[in-house]
Amino acid sequence: MALQLPDFPWDTLAEPAARARAHPDGIVDLSVGTPVDPTPELVQQALREAADAPGYPQTHGTPQLREAVAAWFARRRGVPDVDPDAVLPTVGSKELVAWLPTLLGLGPGDVVVHPEIAYPTYDVGARVAGATPVPAAGTLQTGPGRVALVWVNSPSNPTGQVLGVEHLRKVVEWARARGAVVASDECYAELSWDGEPVPSILDPRVCGGSHEGLLAVYSLSKQSNLAGYRAAFAAGDPALVRRLLELRKHLGMIVPRPVQEAVRVALGDDLHVAEQRGRYLARRHVLREALEGAGFRVDHSTAGLYLWCTRGEPAAVTVDRLADLGVLVAPGTFYGAAGAEHVRVALTATGPRIARAATRLGQSTW
Numbered sequence: 001m002a003l004q005l006p007d008f009p010w011d012t013l014a015e016p017a018a019r020a021r022a023h024p025d026g027i028v029d030l031s032v033g034t035p036v037d038p039t040p041e042l043v044q045q046a047l048r049e050a051a052d053a054p055g056y057p058q059t060h061g062t063p064q065l066r067e068a069v070a071a072w073f074a075r076r077r078g079v080p081d082v083d084p085d086a087v088l089p090t091v092g093s094k095e096l097v098a099w100l101p102t103l104l105g106l107g108p109g110d111v112v113v114h115p116e117i118a119y120p121t122y123d124v125g126a127r128v129a130g131a132t133p134v135p136a137a138g139t140l141q142t143g144p145g146r147v148a149l150v151w152v153n154s155p156s157n158p159t160g161q162v163l164g165v166e167h168l169r170k171v172v173e174w175a176r177a178r179g180a181v182v183a184s185d186e187c188y189a190e191l192s193w194d195g196e197p198v199p200s201i202l203d204p205r206v207c208g209g210s211h212e213g214l215l216a217v218y219s220l221s222k223q224s225n226l227a228g229y230r231a232a233f234a235a236g237d238p239a240l241v242r243r244l245l246e247l248r249k250h251l252g253m254i255v256p257r258p259v260q261e262a263v264r265v266a267l268g269d270d271l272h273v274a275e276q277r278g279r280y281l282a283r284r285h286v287l288r289e290a291l292e293g294a295g296f297r298v299d300h301s302t303a304g305l306y307l308w309c310t311r312g313e314p315a316a317v318t319v320d321r322l323a324d325l326g327v328l329v330a331p332g333t334f335y336g337a338a339g340a341e342h343v344r345v346a347l348t349a350t351g352p353r354i355a356r357a358a359t360r361l362g363q364s365t366w
Helices: 007-023 041-049 062-075 094-101 121-129 164-176 238-251 257-267 271-294 315-324 353-364
Strands: 087-091 110-116 132-136 146-153 181-185 216-217 231-236 297-298 305-311 342-346
Touching: 007 315, 041 257, 062 087, 062 231, 062 257, 062 271, 087 094, 087 238, 094 121, 094 181, 094 216, 094 231, 094 238, 110 121, 121 132, 121 146, 146 164, 164 181, 216 238, 231 238, 231 257, 271 297, 271 305, 271 353, 315 342
Parallel strands: 110 132, 110 146, 146 181, 181 216
Antiparallel strands: 087 231, 216 231, 297 305, 305 342
16 A cells, blocks of 8 residues: 655645745745755865765764764753764754654554644654654643654744753653653754753753653754755664664665764854854844734744744735745644644745845735
């Protein structure tokens, strides 16, 4: 039987995208969170210097890369005890999100719990494995079935909501009592807007000092403008990482050696991350002020690359109205039924284009 998967959401934006492109001043595309700023020069230089790479790279990553990841967790995430051997580079974070249920051996009868409003790949990954995806706002909504994997996403894509230490600790305790793995997608953790650090699932306050059954997933696409490098990693339970590593060796899921070196260098430099955060913060201020002036309410959005907005109308109506202004956004329905009246507005356009979007919003009559 052929695998039944939903349509790729962004393909359904073709009609509003065409209308937005027809705007006399051009489209301001805020529908996809793809970075538009340059890759930092020190990272480009690292890639160039590692370009002579005739041999096969290590699936596990170089020791130097894994040590850099462990040092980054200690310095930036408040996690002092990541074992470098429990680090695994991945070909972007989406690859791991999509294939983790399969790599864990999940199948019919297994339940994969993910947030009620969520990135669609959590659902798709469960379906590919033959498991049952269950969107839930809390653990009490998981229903029957053997829960084998629990996804948490903080900061959230699309809502920008951050889960606190106590919330994460309860999820970990609940999952451990059932023998389930907790995978935490933390790809936007360096982009916090309220001055508070974003807790990791591996934080000792969350996990009690043990990483058993836990996996933190992180990408450099957003903090370092490395989406084109497919540069990410996972870390956590040493036994779980060893299990994933052995399978990935067989399957050829390997990060190229030059990219591994670029990641190592990027993780060691906090300055470029702070500079990029400043760019996004400035764009966020301009865009949020314009959206609220046009009658939108911004919910959550305390971290990450998006503003989660509503005007109290169906998401498709909002998408069409903004497309008429030459501004393309993503409907909340891409992320689940609970997003029916929201849109996700990305900060990933240049400052001048964000300013154009703000001007159009200010001149609109809703």
